[in-house]
Amino acid sequence: MSATNLDRVFHERGRLAICSTLVAHDAGCSFTQLQDACDLTDGNLNRHLHALAEEHIVATERVTGRGRPQTIVRITAAGRARFLAYIDALEEIVREVQRSTSASASPIRTVPARSTSQ
Secondary structure (H helix, E strand, O other), X not given: OOHHHOOOOOOOHHHHHHHHHXXXXXXXXXXXXXXXXXXXXXXXXXXXXHHHHHOOOEXXXXXXXXXXXXXXXXXXXXXXXXXXXXXXXXXXXXXXXXXXXXXXXXXXXXXXXXXXXX
């Protein structure tokens, strides 16, 4: 697995945070909940949601009822599958790095004991 095979749409901190949050919340999140969970400004969240919606990864719904209208954001079935494939690819890269690091690691060096006589 190579880092060049990673799905670039997720390879950005904001989008990674959004999708991670939505995967954990099947019922979706309000715009405000998502904003707080991902620590994004209104403008940044809106921009990332637009990019994810263009790729059919998330869907938004305007809900009216009691109180103020809310925007609910959900990850689509295709978006969930695509995001989980991205996470699997990241995990494979981490495993490869761990394997190569442990295979090339030098044995533990011991420091000779200091003699007490000088």
